[in-house]
Amino acid sequence: MQEGKDSSRQQEMAVEVNRIIRSERKRGRASRLAWLIVLLVLLALSGWWLWPDDKEVLWQTHRLDRGNMVLTATATGSLEPKSEVSVGAEISGLITRVLVDENDQVTEGQVLALFDTDELEVALEQAEAQLALAQASVAEAEATLQESRVDERRVNALRERGTSAQAELDAAMAARKRAEAKLAYARASVRQADASVSQARTRLEKAVISSPIDGVVLQRSIEPGNTVAASFQTPVLFLLAEDLKEMELHVSMDEADVGLVEAGQNATFTVDAWSGREFSAKVLKVHLYPAVENNVVTYTTVLSVNNSEGLLRPGMTATATVETGRREDVLRVPNMAFRFTPPEADAGGGGLFSHPGARAGGNRLGPSNTVWVMRDGQPTRMVVRTGASDGRFTELTGDELAEGDTVVTGIQTAAP
Known part of the structure; x- marks a missing residue:
């Protein structure tokens, strides 16, 4: 009986051992399969990584030439009358x-x-009446003075004959002086009254x-x-x-351009009221005192405008373009060439999963005076020396490039 139980236990243990062995074998096969899949993925990534980039890019280019450039400065402002009077x-x-x-x-x-004018007319009449009174006072004072002078001469003659006292002569002299003073006062009153009349008449005229x-x-x-x-x-x-046939255009010239603007330069401007039409103007003066708004420095520039057609009105907003100079027969490059950067240069390294071609050569971005020149069918970065710009082209002042060289300005299309 006991032997039967031991035999049964041994059989159960054998079955368990076999089950564990089979489980370990299955796990080993799954692990080998997973490692195999990982290896295949790595091989695929390595192939993609090392496979050459055979994408063909068609570049948009421009052949350098020589030409004339008109340099300009642009500013906005408003039209004003040449002379404005407040009445x-x-x-x-x-x-x-x-x-x-x-x-x-x-x-x-x-x-x-x-x-x-009712009150003003009454005030004038009153002033004229006061003037008449003052003039009458003068006549009275003159008569009094004449009388006092006669008395003084009479008393003086009596005093010389010894028939009059000195006191009488002194009194006559004092009376004559008082009469003179009254006449002076009366004449001053006339001048005062005359001034009042002038004041009243002026107020009436106003x-x-x-x-x-x-x-x-x-x-x-x-x-x-x-x-x-x-x-x-x-x-x-x-x-x-x-006369509005002659007007002025006041514009705010940026401090970066004001050094190129001076009196006598020709200009054109446009207004919203007459879209598509340009009007001519001429620079009159550039104010020395600056205007500062939001930390932006500008200088008021005054332009003369001929408005003989009567199309322009005070207060119209205008955009003026002033011709600041010319460049004759200069080597020039289109401005869009400075704004272009090849896609590989844009990538700048591209991150972890970028193509190696995108990281070749490191960071290919350059300064603002960088252009890309075609060399052996590929764009090559080149730093050039520049001069003035007219908004479309920029003058090349260095000898890095020559007439006929080809610069890249964009991408036409990309084909696999």
Whole structure:
């Protein structure tokens, strides 16, 4: 009985051992299969890594030539009248009539508006009456002085004959001096009254607002019935502009360009109101004092504009292009050549899974005066010396390149 149990246990142990052996054999085969797959993947990556890049690139190129360049500076600004006059009021009062409106043409001396003059006329009459009184006082003082002089001569004659006392002569002399003083006072009163009349008459004249120039009314700030108070500041009633056939364009020139701009240079400008049309102008002056806004330094540049056609209006925004110079027969390169970088150079190393061709040669990016020149069918980086630019082309001042050399400006197409 005991022997049967031992035999059964031995059989169970044998079965378990066989199961473990079979499991280890299966695990070994799976491990070998996994390593084999990893090896195949590595071989595939190595093949791709070392396989040459046979992609053919068609480059867009430009052959260097010589030509003329027109150098320009661009700025924006607004049109202004050549001369602008603010017409104000020097007196206070009620506006009774306004005789002009916006856009009306006016001539020098033309009446623009009228004040109520009732009080001013009364003030003038009062001043004239005071003048008449002062003049009458002068006549009275002159008569008194004449009388006192006669008395003084009479008393002096009596004193010489010994029939009059010295006191009487002294009193006559004092009376004559008082008469002279009264006459001087009366004459001063006449001058004062005359000044009051002039003041009242001037204020009455200022009740008529007239144009100081020949021009056009740009703005009217009053209406009949308005009351004007001229206290601390003269109120502006009209804004007049001189002949708008001659105008000025004020632009803000960047500090990088202002050194090239000077009086007498020709310019053109455009306005939104007349799209597609260019107007001519000429630089008048460049202000020395800068304008600083948001840490940007600009200089106001004034250009003269001929507006004989009457198409331009004050306040229009304009973009001006000033011709700052010319370059004759210079070697030039298109600006787009400086902005181009081959795709491999853009990659700059490409990361872990980039093609080796993308990392060959290291970082191929260059400074801003770098161009790519075709050498043996491949673009080669070259640093050149540059001069002025007209926005499309840049002058080459060095001897790194010659006329006929080909620079790369882009990629036309890419074919596998």
